[in-house]
Amino acid sequence: MSITIALVGNPNSGKTTLFNALTGSNQHVGNWPGVTVERKEGQVRHGNTVCRVVDLPGAYSLGAFSEDEMVAREFILTGNPDVVINVIDATNVERNLYLTTQLLEMGAKVVIALNMVDEAKEREISIDEKALARRLGVPVIPTVASRRNGLEQLMNAALAVASAPRNGHVRLSYGESIDDKLAKLTNLLKAGRWDYPSGWLALKVMEGDEYVRKIVADEQSMQRSKEFLRLWDEIAANEDYYQLEIVDSRYRFVGEVTQDAVRRPAVAVETATDKLDRILTHKYWGIPIFAAIMFVVFQLTFAIGQDFLGEWMASAVEYIGEFLESLLLTVNAPQWLVDFTGNGIIAGVGAVVEFVPLIVILYLLMGLLEDSGYMARAAYVMDNTMRAVGLQGKTFISMIVGFGCNVPGVMATRTLESKKDRMIAILINPFMSCGAKIPIYLVFIAAFFPAYGGAALFAMYALGIIVAFIMGKIFSKTLFKGEVSHFIMELPPYRMPTLGTVLRSMWDNVSGFLTRAGTTIFAVVSLLWVLAVLPGGVEPYGPESILGQIGLAIAPIFKPAGFGTWQASVGLFSGIAAKEAVVATLGMVYAGVEEGMELVMSIREVFTPLTAVSFMVMTLLYTPCAATLGTIRKETGSGKWALFSALYSFGVAWALAVVVFQVGSLLGFA
Amino acid sequence: MNYSPLVDLHEGVTCKVARIQAGRTATKRLYEMGFNTGARIKVLKNDRGPVIVGLGGHKVALGRGLAAKMLVTKE
Ligand SMILES: Nc1nc2c(ncn2[C@@H]2O[C@H](COP(=O)(O)OP(=O)(O)OP(=O)(O)O)[C@@H](O)[C@H]2O)c(=O)[nH]1
Ligand SMILES: [Mg+2]
Numbered sequence: 044m045s046i047t048i049a050l051v052g053n054p055n056s057g058k059t060t061l062f063n064a065l066t067g068s069n070q071h072v073g074n075w076p077g078v079t080v081e082r083k084e085g086q087v088r089h090g091n092t093v094c095r096v097v098d099l100p101g102a103y104s105l106g107a108f109s110e111d112e113m114v115a116r117e118f119i120l121t122g123n124p125d126v127v128i129n130v131i132d133a134t135n136v137e138r139n140l141y142l143t144t145q146l147l148e149m150g151a152k153v154v155i156a157l158n159m160v161d162e163a164k165e166r167e168i169s170i171d172e173k174a175l176a177r178r179l180g181v182p183v184i185p186t187v188a189s190r191r192n193g194l195e196q197l198m199n200a201a202l203a204v205a206s207a208p209r210n211g212h213v214r215l216s217y218g219e220s221i222d223d224k225l226a227k228l229t230n231l232l233k234a235g236r237w238d239y240p241s242g243w244l245a246l247k248v249m250e251g252d253e254y255v256r257k258i259v260a261d262e263q264s265m266q267r268s269k270e271f272l273r274l275w276d277e278i279a280a281n282e283d284y285y286q287l288e289i290v291d292s293r294y295r296f297v298g299e300v301t302q303d304a305v306r307r308p309a310v311a312v313e314t315a316t317d318k319l320d321r322i323l324t325h326k327y328w329g330i331p332i333f334a335a336i337m338f339v340v341f342q343l344t345f346a347i348g349q350d351f352l353g354e355w356m357a358s359a360v361e362y363i364g365e366f367l368e369s370l371l372l373t374v375n376a377p378q379w380l381v382d383f384t385g386n387g388i389i390a391g392v393g394a395v396v397e398f399v400p401l402i403v404i405l406y407l408l409m410g411l412l413e414d415s416g417y418m419a420r421a422a423y424v425m426d427n428t429m430r431a432v433g434l435q436g437k438t439f440i441s442m443i444v445g446f447g448c449n450v451p452g453v454m455a456t457r458t459l460e461s462k463k464d465r466m467i468a469i470l471i472n473p474f475m476s477c478g479a480k481i482p483i484y485l486v487f488i489a490a491f492f493p494a495y496g497g498a499a500l501f502a503m504y505a506l507g508i509i510v511a512f513i514m515g516k517i518f519s520k521t522l523f524k525g526e527v528s529h530f531i532m533e534l535p536p537y538r539m540p541t542l543g544t545v546l547r548s549m550w551d552n553v554s555g556f557l558t559r560a561g562t563t564i565f566a567v568v569s570l571l572w573v574l575a576v577l578p579g580g581v582e583p584y585g586p587e588s589i590l591g592q593i594g595l596a597i598a599p600i601f602k603p604a605g606f607g608t609w610q611a612s613v614g615l616f617s618g619i620a621a622k623e624a625v626v627a628t629l630g631m632v633y634a635g636v637e638e639g640m641e642l643v644m645s646i647r648e649v650f651t652p653l654t655a656v657s658f659m660v661m662t663l664l665y666t667p668c669a670a671t672l673g674t675i676r677k678e679t680g681s682g683k684w685a686l687f688s689a690l691y692s693f694g695v696a697w698a699l700a701v702v703v704f705q706v707g708s709l710l711g712f713a
Numbered sequence: 714m715n716y717s718p719l720v721d722l723h724e725g726v727t728c729k730v731a732r733i734q735a736g737r738t739a740t741k742r743l744y745e746m747g748f749n750t751g752a753r754i755k756v757l758k759n760d761r762g763p764v765i766v767g768l769g770g771h772k773v774a775l776g777r778g779l780a781a782k783m784l785v786t787k788e
Contacts, residue, residue, distance in 0.1 A: 106745070135769050135770055135771045137747070137769050138747040138769050283737060286741060287741070287749075287750070290744040291750055291751075307770065311767075311770065320758075320765075320772075324765070326760040326761045423763060423774050424762065426774075430776075435776065436763065436774075436776075460742075529735065529739050529775075529778060530774065530775065530776030531739075531746065532763075532773070532774045533746075533772065533773050533774075534771075535771075535772075
């Protein structure tokens with residue numbers, strides 16, 4: 044037997060934690076509302092039932108406001124789950140039960156996972172789950188998803204409910220006048236054929252649900268009924284009132300359900316969160332503290348990842364290279380293969396892999412930040428600044444996510460309710476420097492500014508944020524006019540990051556990095572190697588090779604920016620496949636120049652400190668990688684925006700690189 | 714009854730939501746997040762940035778524009 048279980052609940056209630064615990068998956072968990080923005084599926088066997096478990100984005104209600112809530116709603120309405128596990132946060136039962144009420148109204152089979160009971164206990168909130176279960180008519184199972192407590196009982200209850208017959212809908216009273224209209228409308232709707240119970244459709248119509256209204260309005264038989272049309276108009280005339288009255292009625296119902304069953308201490312226990320917030324959200328210190336946190340992150344990344352572990356990794360790569368070469372020589376492999384392995388793969392892919400320790404440290408630190416609860420505070424302290432450039436605080440979260448990788452960064456914009464906010468957020472996200480660009484900066488930093496590694500990295504990231512702000516301002520004044528949308532954001536309690544979560548999110552990113560090194564980068568390097576040694580007879584990696592010719596054709600574009608060499612041009616263009624390819628390409632085309640610190644040494648010879656800076660600025664800002672462009676296309680629903688993104692960011696990057704070089708030259712830098 | 718906009722209240726004050734005069738979507742969103750009529754909220758922070766209020770044991774940050782449109786009655 045197999046059944047479908049949907050995980051539904053308010054944002055940040057622990058759905059994904061539960062999903063991972065149940066299915067052994069490795070989905071992204073973080074301590075801020077809106078981490079999950081798409082549907083994720085996994086499987087678990089319980090007894091002899093195979094359960095398909097579906098993790099959904101968080102939602103405050105079924106009337107979706109943003110793209111991520113839409114995904115959740117869509118699955119609840121059309122995915123036909125056999126049972127819904129409604130994950131509710133025990134520290135905020137009342138608000139969470141609002142969604143539960145809506146689920147019960149539609150007659151879904153529900154089991155409640157009363158999650159985070161550990162935190163409720165800490166705050167001295169007592170919950171009588173038996174009373175809740177009795178009054179709601181559904182099982183209520185206390186759980187601590189992060190410690191895997193209560194999962195067994197939860198699954199037992201879910202399977203029992205899934206196989207039991209549906210037990211009537213919960214009927215609430217919405218006040219006399221609404222109940223009256225509801226009854227009439229329900230009766231009239233019974234004449235039509237629907238996929239949903241007519242009572243529920245009637246309720247949704249009165250609540251002003253666009254989707255249900257459309258279903259009902261599109262039904263021919265309804266349009267023929269005069270009585271129906273009259274009622275329809277009557278309802279439309281009063282919809283604002285009905286809407287809010289229905290919401291209030293649900294809260295009244297929730298109030299009755301929780302009456303005496305949920306007790307809070309008279310004076311709320313002052314938590315560590317309150318104390319921390321006094322500092323971290325301080326009106327003057329908030330932003331400097333954010334900057335300081337980021338600065339420390341980069342310093343640590345550099346100190347541990349590069350200075351401490353980097354050497355070791357570099358010699359490991361070198362050792363493997365030598366080993367492979369001698370192996371190939373002993374088996375009498377053809378010269379081209381030896382050459383391809385040594386000067387192509389090891390020089391190219393190896394140059395990227397050397398940075399794994401650094402990436403590991405960066406993602407560990409980012410994971411700590413994400414799981415701590417600080418992300419929502421960053422959004423809070425940035426709201427004023429963001430507002431000044433026509434954006435709002437919530438956009439900042441998608442920007443920080445972009446620091447890891449722009450693909451989830453662009454996806455994270457789904458939580459933005461206004462179309463304008465979302466489009467701008469998508470278009471500026473690629474300016475957030477992602478992990479894949481770090482190897483590029485690192486090579487140039489090692490060549491020219493080895494003493495200022497952490498500060499240089501920080502400066503690159505800061506520049507990305509500044510350019511994003513400027514472009515945001517320009518977009519909100521030109522392409523996407525309109526009011527700045529409202530900022531509404533829940534600030535979750537700070538939580539001690541769990542080791543498992545942090546390690547898993549780190550591994551998720553690092554394995555992506557390694558996979559790209561083994562696939563995309565490998566393919567790019569192989570292709571470029573072939574182009575670099577052809578046509579036969581030319582000097583490999585020389586300007587006469589096909590690759591050299593292509594590079595030479597492009598190079599003049601970059602002359603005003605100071606790095607008009609064919610190697611740099613080829614590197615930049617291969618970076619559109621994936622940003623790591625820039626370093627891989629540079630590693631390869633400068634290979635064989637000298638032994639030892641080849642890449643860094645040759646960079647030091649062909650670049651100057653000034654052109655190094657302008658090249659770094661270029662790589663920070665120019666055309667997003669193919670994966671990001673693909674995501675932009677998907678999320679905006681149009682290839683035109685992806686193309687626009689590719690071109691305008693190239694323009695911005697080029698212009699800034701030129702300014703850096705020209706102004707720098709004028710000022711006498713070299 | 715004396716209505717005052719949430720944004721005018723000082724930190725530490727407890728009040729009840731009376732009426733929200735934002736657009737229809739924003740109003741419904743707030744209602745569904747627990748800011749329905751009669752909901753008890755406590756102003757936790759109100760300086761330059763968004764107003765932070767305590768609602769049912771959780772903290773919610775509301776942009777100042779929005780906080781100006783939320784009318785409350787002091788307790
Ligand atoms: N103390 C405690 N923390 C928990 C529990 N379950 C989850 N968490 C933490 O709560 C935070 C949110 O967890 P997620 O699983 O990402 O929540 P979600 O419901 O998937 O959130 P969205 O995807 O944003 O809707 C994380 O920091 C978890 O570590 C629990 O039972 N107890
Ligand atoms: Mg989630």
